[in-house]
Amino acid sequence: MSDDTPDPMTIIAGALPFLKRYDDQIVVVKYGGHAMGEEETALRFGRDIALLEQVGVQPVVVHGGGPQINAMLKRLNVQSTFVQGLRVTDEGMLDVVEMVLAGPVNKQVAEAITRAGAIAVGVSGKDGGLIRARKLLRRVFDPDSKTEQVLDLGFVGEPEAIDTRVLELLIGADIVPVVAPVGVGADGQTYNINADTVAGAVAGALRAERLLLLTDVRGVLGPDGALIPEMTVAEVRAGIAAGWISGGMIPKVETCIYAIEKGVKGVVILDGRVPHAVLRELLTDHGAGTLIKP
Numbered sequence: 426m427s428d429d430t431p432d433p434m435t436i437i438a439g440a441l442p443f444l445k446r447y448d449d450q451i452v453v454v455k456y457g458g459h460a461m462g463e464e465e466t467a468l469r470f471g472r473d474i475a476l477l478e479q480v481g482v483q484p485v486v487v488h489g490g491g492p493q494i495n496a497m498l499k500r501l502n503v504q505s506t507f508v509q510g511l512r513v514t515d516e517g518m519l520d521v522v523e524m525v526l527a528g529p530v531n532k533q534v535a536e537a538i539t540r541a542g543a544i545a546v547g548v549s550g551k552d553g554g555l556i557r558a559r560k561l562l563r564r565v566f567d568p569d570s571k572t573e574q575v576l577d578l579g580f581v582g583e584p585e586a587i588d589t590r591v592l593e594l595l596i597g598a599d600i601v602p603v604v605a606p607v608g609v610g611a612d613g614q615t616y617n618i619n620a621d622t623v624a625g626a627v628a629g630a631l632r633a634e635r636l637l638l639l640t641d642v643r644g645v646l647g648p649d650g651a652l653i654p655e656m657t658v659a660e661v662r663a664g665i666a667a668g669w670i671s672g673g674m675i676p677k678v679e680t681c682i683y684a685i686e687k688g689v690k691g692v693v694i695l696d697g698r699v700p701h702a703v704l705r706e707l708l709t710d711h712g713a714g715t716l717i718k719p
């Protein structure tokens with residue numbers, strides 16, 4: 426063994442306090458479409474989640490799939506637009522969104538975890554009444570007219586109620602739930618929901634100990650492009666207002682604020698492409714990314 430190879434006993438001893446802290450605790454991990462990248466990245470993610478389950482943590486995975494939806498829309502020659510990181514979703518597009526998210530993406534994530542030795546079951550927000558949704562009315566302030574305007578994003582929804590029973594049944598049976606971010610209205614209408622938003626709602630409803638949002642950047646980057654290791658809710662709001670927190674980062678930080686308000690203790694945005702990002706964050710002192718604090 427070379428001198429710089431960590432001693433396995435040192436690693437285990439270092440992880441023990443963390444294992445104790447998270448024993449039987451629910452940890453919600455949002456796995457972003459960008460972080461899925463190569464198949465090897467997905468398999469590595471699956472191994473981390475399976476390992477967490479095997480050491481007594483109760484992981485719940487919520488996945489995205491924006492890039493995968495984009496690829497399918499491109500094949501179908503359909504253009505899509507985003508407003509503040511949310512896909513404007515018409516009726517035709519909704520079928521594609523649901524097909525991709527609740528279909529191959531959901532099954533790929535569940536399979537990767539199962540292949541790594543845990544049992545994972547994919548569900549969409551429609552299964553077991555998991556996510557009751559309503560149409561999202563996005564309010565934006567127009568600085569020119571100095572009035573608030575409501576944007577119509579089509580069939581984009583927000584969670585109205587989370588019925589945790591199906592998740593609790595799975596967790597209780599040592600099965601890792603893998604949730605696709607699709608919801609259904611009281612009238613049966615399907616809604617496309619941003620996956621970060623779903624992860625926050627699920628973490629809040631399950632009273633999760635921690636929420637990890639895995640993406641393809643190191644965390645929240647400041648105006649100078651440097652990683653910000655810790656941010657308060659007030660600093661996040663200022664970053665959105667100033668415009669250097671934009672696009673897909675907006676639903677992410679908003680989710681963090683929501684989860685903190687719901688009592689989730691540690692909320693982090695981190696780079697899911699880094700090997701063992703989840704294990705490093707939960708089981709070592711060397712967490713990376715951006716921790717959002719009250």
Ligand SMILES: Nc1ncnc2c1ncn2[C@@H]1O[C@H](COP(=O)(O)OP(=O)(O)O)[C@@H](O)[C@H]1O
Binds near residue numbers: 456458490672675
């Ligand atoms: N301040 C910021 N720091 C980091 N990323 C930002 C920031 N503002 C905007 N972004 C964008 O947000 C993206 C992450 O959101 P998104 O593409 O929706 O990821 P995911 O698919 O993981 O949900 C980054 O790749 C980056 O382009």
Ligand SMILES: CC(=O)N[C@@H](CCC(=O)OP(=O)(O)O)C(=O)O
Binds near residue numbers: 581673
């Ligand atoms: C309303 C809305 O924007 N829904 C997202 C759902 C998938 C998602 O959130 O995927 P990522 O986490 O990979 O970005 C979409 O249509 O792309």
